[in-house]
Structures are given as structure tokens and as C-alpha cells.
Amino acid sequence: MRRLIFEPEHEQFRDSARRFFQQEVAPHGERWREQGFVDREIYQKAGAQGLLLTWADEQYGGLALDDFRFEQIIIEENIAHGEIGFYINLHSALVAPYIAGLGSDEQKARWLPGCISGDKILAVAMTEPGAGSDLAGMRATAVDKGDHWLLNGSKTYISNGQLADLIIVAARTDPESKHGLGLFVIEDGMPGFERGKRLKKMGLAAQDTSELFFNDVKVPKENVLGEATQGFRYLSRFLAGERLVAAIGSMAAAQTAFDITLEFVKERRAFGKPIGAFQNSRFVLAGLRAELDAAQTFIDQCTLLLNAKALEADDAAAAKLISSELEGRVVDACVQLHGGAGYMEEYRISRLYSDARISRIFAGTSEIMKEIIGRGLGLDERKIG
Ligand SMILES: Cc1cc2nc3c(=O)[nH]c(=O)nc-3n(C[C@H](O)[C@H](O)[C@H](O)COP(=O)(O)OP(=O)(O)OC[C@H]3O[C@@H](n4cnc5c(N)ncnc54)[C@H](O)[C@@H]3O)c2cc1C
Incomplete structure (x- = not known):
């Protein structure tokens, strides 16, 4: 059935996105599925094409397309003509909005340009071995140490877990309240942050899904998104x-x-x-x-x-x-x-x-x-x- 929600500019955008996924993504699909993850360069190529965070402000390098139909088109074209394991949707439409929506001006200026260019790949880590549907059962903790937060715990089933440069990690900050959580941006290379195994799965072979471990990770205060107790x-x-x-x-x-x-x-x-x-x-x-x-x-x-x-x-x-x-x-x-x-x-x-x-x-x-x-x-x- 004809879909009436799209205007001519969306159809034009769809044509060029489709060409990108057909030419730059699909030919690598089989190799990516065999290796178990996509090449990081594909994020940079998508960034150069203007396909990452289309909604982000121009001051950070985005196209400022305040219209979710463009993101919808990217998701549809990647799945139909690219590779489902290329999680451009997770990066652009799911994780980046946390930074744009909760981040301070300094945080947005620090992180969004790299997310838009594809130099920084994103992930979000909520699920733990003992807490999935029931996020209130989360056990990872972050303790306020004055000039930093001390993060401890582990996460599992994290999409982009191996490739991600910036990971938004949810952790309990208020032992008194089961809803007292904070969201912390963990950066690649922070001491105490380790990536576990790439998990073998039934499907989505090109999408890396991993365990993550946090042992006494000193998270600078500048890496907290919003208020540290309002994560839930x-x-x-x-x-x-x-x-x-x-x-x-x-x-x-x-x-x-x-x-x-x-x-x-x-x-x-x-x-x-x-x-x-x-x-x-x-x-x-x-x-x-x-x-x-x-x-x-x-x-x-x-x-x-x-x-x-x-x-x-x-x-x-x-x-x-x-x-x-x-x-x-x-x-x-x-x-x-x-x-x-x-x-x-x-x-x-x-x-x-x-x-x-x-x-x-x-x-x-x-x-x-x-x-x-x-x-x-x-x-x-x-x-x-
Ligand atoms: C490939 C993959 C990628 C993922 N990527 C991410 C990611 O990037 N980041 C992240 O944080 N997580 C990620 N997850 C985790 C995913 O979101 C969780 O697996 C999911 O929310 C379910 O949680 P669980 O596995 O703990 O199942 P459980 O919560 O243990 O559920 C087991 C069963 O119990 C049922 N159940 C639970 N509670 C109730 C209830 N109240 N009433 C009725 N039935 C109930 C469930 O519906 C389910 O059928 C990913 C998982 C997979 C497999």
C-alpha cells in the first residue's frame, strides 16, 4: 500500500540512502557476519554521507533535520538493502539522543561531532546478568567520591560492546532507592573498564554483542549525563x-x-x-x-x-x-x-x-x-x- 507520510524530499533522501547501503554496506555483509562485527570504517563512511544523527544541530556537524522520517528511512533502507547487523539505528536514533537530550553544552560539544562523523561509535549498557526486564534489580553501583564517581559492576548482551568508543552505562547511585540510578559515559581506555567476550548468537551475526566489566572505574563528574539519581x-x-x-x-x-x-x-x-x-x-x-x-x-x-x-x-x-x-x-x-x-x-x-x-x-x-x-x-x- 502506498505510504502517505513521505514528501518528495524524503523520497530523494531514500534514493541516496539506498545507493549507499547497496554500494558501501551490502557487499561487506557476508565478511562481517563471518568475523562477527562490522568494520569501524563503515560508521565513518555513513558519517561522511550525512547518514548519522541526521537530527543533530548544525553547530556539531549535523543536518538539523528535526524530522524522524529521515531516521526511519535510514533504518528501513539499511535492513532492506544493507546489513541488519550494522547498528546505525542504535548509534544514531537510540543512544545519541541521550547525549543530545541530557548532555550539557560542554558534553554535547565534546561528544556529538565525533558521533556525527562516525569517529566515535556508541552503545548503551543497562542489562546485567541478573537484571533485564526488571531494571530496578540492577546491581552495578557508582559511588560519589567527591571529584569523581567510582563505578563497579558488569553488563551483558551489549550491542556494539566491542566497537563502542562511548558507552552510556546505567548504575545504582542511591542504595536507599531502587529507582536511584545514574547514567555515566564510559570512554574507551578508561582504567578498570574491560570488554568481555563477543557473545555467540542465534542471529544478527554481524552485530557484536558483548559483556562489559567495570572494576573501580574512576568516572569524572563531567561524564555524568543529567542528574546522577534520575537515570530511571x-x-x-x-x-x-x-x-x-x-x-x-x-x-x-x-x-x-x-x-x-x-x-x-x-x-x-x-x-x-x-x-x-x-x-x-x-x-x-x-x-x-x-x-x-x-x-x-x-x-x-x-x-x-x-x-x-x-x-x-x-x-x-x-x-x-x-x-x-x-x-x-x-x-x-x-x-x-x-x-x-x-x-x-x-x-x-x-x-x-x-x-x-x-x-x-x-x-x-x-x-x-x-x-x-x-x-x-x-x-x-x-x-x-
Ligand atoms: C542480541 C541482543 C542485543 C541486546 N542489546 C542490548 C543493549 O545494547 N543494551 C542493553 O542494555 N541490553 C541489551 N540487550 C538485553 C535485552 O534488552 C534483554 O535481554 C531484554 O530486555 C530481556 O531481559 P532478560 O534477558 O533479562 O530477560 P528476563 O527479564 O529474565 O525475562 C525472561 C522472561 O520472563 C518474562 N518476564 C519478565 N518479567 C515479566 C513480567 N513482569 N511479566 C511477565 N513476564 C515477564 C520475559 O518477558 C521473558 O519472557 C540485548 C539482548 C540481546 C539478546
Whole structure:
């Protein structure tokens, strides 16, 4: 279905972004998946092309495009035509907004230019071995030592964990309050900061995901984002945007799976005809098309709401829930329509299938999304239980 949210300038931007992902990213995908991480240079190339932090102020080197549709286009084009493991979305649309939104003028001047040029790669570290969905269970601590904070603890499953130069780390700053967290910018090379293993995963082979360790890391006061006890509130504030980013990615992956399968069923023959001619294939694809169009329309509406600064936490949770669940159903049906070929790595659908499984888990699981939507309905057990 035609999408009406884009203007001619967006379509132009999409064309040039697509060329970039086709020419500069896709040809390296297989090698990156084998090595388990992308080359750092790809961030610099994307920066030179104006594809990083498109929204950032011109004084830092950004394009000041105060319109999330541009970021949406980048996410969609990278997934459809580039490499899903290149986490340009995490860098630009998910982590950098913490610096721009919470950082002081000095911090923004210090970090944003490198993020925009691609010289500094970003990550955010909340999850710990014992605390994922339940962030209030976080055990990493930061203690105020007067002229610095002393950070101790460990994080796990951190995207860009190996490549990142700047990592926003959440740690407990107030032992009395389970919501007293701070956000600390940890820089590559700080004494006491160590990267653990690159973790082996079911999918997203080119995306490095790692453990991180912090042993008596002296974090200068200038590296605290916002107020050192308000991290929980900040995380909640930025998580809506993060969930929309995840939803956009799920839709792009699901649509890509659908498109390649539609081509496949026209070519592949059985019983003397293309498998697309069987009523079952037609019905399956017709049903998916209807669901994809409906979900995409909702996600596009969420983009416009974000632009209008009116995207609520439960809207974003609904976007992530329906898109990631739909992605799961689409890739599963598309593998089935591919037959044995769908299980072979050389067919892209097999990768889309294994890459998709995490979408219902990271950036908040489907169950947590339902909790948030339920709270929006006033069905909070703390209030009505
Ligand atoms: C590839 C990958 C990349 C990631 N990248 C990052 C990153 O960059 N930074 C970062 O900080 N984290 C990252 N994560 C972590 C991710 O966000 C967490 O794995 C996720 O939030 C789930 O937390 P958990 O793994 O601790 O699962 P758990 O919280 O232990 O959940 C286990 C199960 O219990 C269910 N559950 C939990 N609480 C409830 C409840 N209240 N009601 C009903 N069911 C519940 C969950 O839905 C799930 O089904 C990444 C994870 C992966 C796998």
C-alpha cells in the first residue's frame, strides 16, 4: 500500500540512502557476519554521507533535520538493502539522543561531532546478568567520591560492546532507592573498564554483542549525563523512542521477507506450476500483505506522533509489540513457502528468520510491552490490586 507520510524530499533522501547501503554496506555483509562485527570504517563512511544523527544541530556537524522520517528511512533502507547487523539505528536514533537530550553544552560539544562523523561509535549498557526486564534489580553501583564517581559492576548482551568508543552505562547511585540510578559515559581506555567476550548468537551475526566489566572505574563528574539519581526517569523517557526504532526495524525486516518470498513463489515450480499458483500460497501471502499494511500504517502514525512530541509510552509499546510479533509470523510463513531452500543459509530468508527471533525480546519483551499497554489502560496491579 502506498505510504502517505513521505514528501518528495524524503523520497530523494531514500534514493541516496539506498545507493549507499547497496554500494558501501551490502557487499561487506557476508565478511562481517563471518568475523562477527562490522568494520569501524563503515560508521565513518555513513558519517561522511550525512547518514548519522541526521537530527543533530548544525553547530556539531549535523543536518538539523528535526524530522524522524529521515531516521526511519535510514533504518528501513539499511535492513532492506544493507546489513541488519550494522547498528546505525542504535548509534544514531537510540543512544545519541541521550547525549543530545541530557548532555550539557560542554558534553554535547565534546561528544556529538565525533558521533556525527562516525569517529566515535556508541552503545548503551543497562542489562546485567541478573537484571533485564526488571531494571530496578540492577546491581552495578557508582559511588560519589567527591571529584569523581567510582563505578563497579558488569553488563551483558551489549550491542556494539566491542566497537563502542562511548558507552552510556546505567548504575545504582542511591542504595536507599531502587529507582536511584545514574547514567555515566564510559570512554574507551578508561582504567578498570574491560570488554568481555563477543557473545555467540542465534542471529544478527554481524552485530557484536558483548559483556562489559567495570572494576573501580574512576568516572569524572563531567561524564555524568543529567542528574546522577534520575537515570530511571531518563531511561523511561528515552525508551519510547527506542521502541519505535525497534518497531520500524521489525516492519522493514518483515516487508523484506515478504518481498523476496513473493518473487520466490513466482519462480519455484511444483506439480507443473509456480508454487504461487496454489491457493494456499496465495492466501498466506494475501493475509500477510493485509497485516503488513495495517501494521505499517500504525507505525507510520507513531513516527508522526514522535515528530509531534506526542508519542506516549504505551503507543510505542503497542508499536513494538505488534510489529515484532508480526515479523515472527511473517518470517515463519515465508520460510515455509521456500520449502527446504528456506532452511539454507544461502537463501536470505533463513537469515531473516533467525535474525527475527530477538525482536520479541530486546528493547523490552512482548510481555513487558503488554504490561506497559495494560498500565495505559489503568490496569496497574499496584493501583487496582
Ligand atoms: C542480541 C541482543 C542485543 C541486546 N542489546 C542490548 C543493549 O545494547 N543494551 C542493553 O542494555 N541490553 C541489551 N540487550 C538485553 C535485552 O534488552 C534483554 O535481554 C531484554 O530486555 C530481556 O531481559 P532478560 O534477558 O533479562 O530477560 P528476563 O527479564 O529474565 O525475562 C525472561 C522472561 O520472563 C518474562 N518476564 C519478565 N518479567 C515479566 C513480567 N513482569 N511479566 C511477565 N513476564 C515477564 C520475559 O518477558 C521473558 O519472557 C540485548 C539482548 C540481546 C539478546
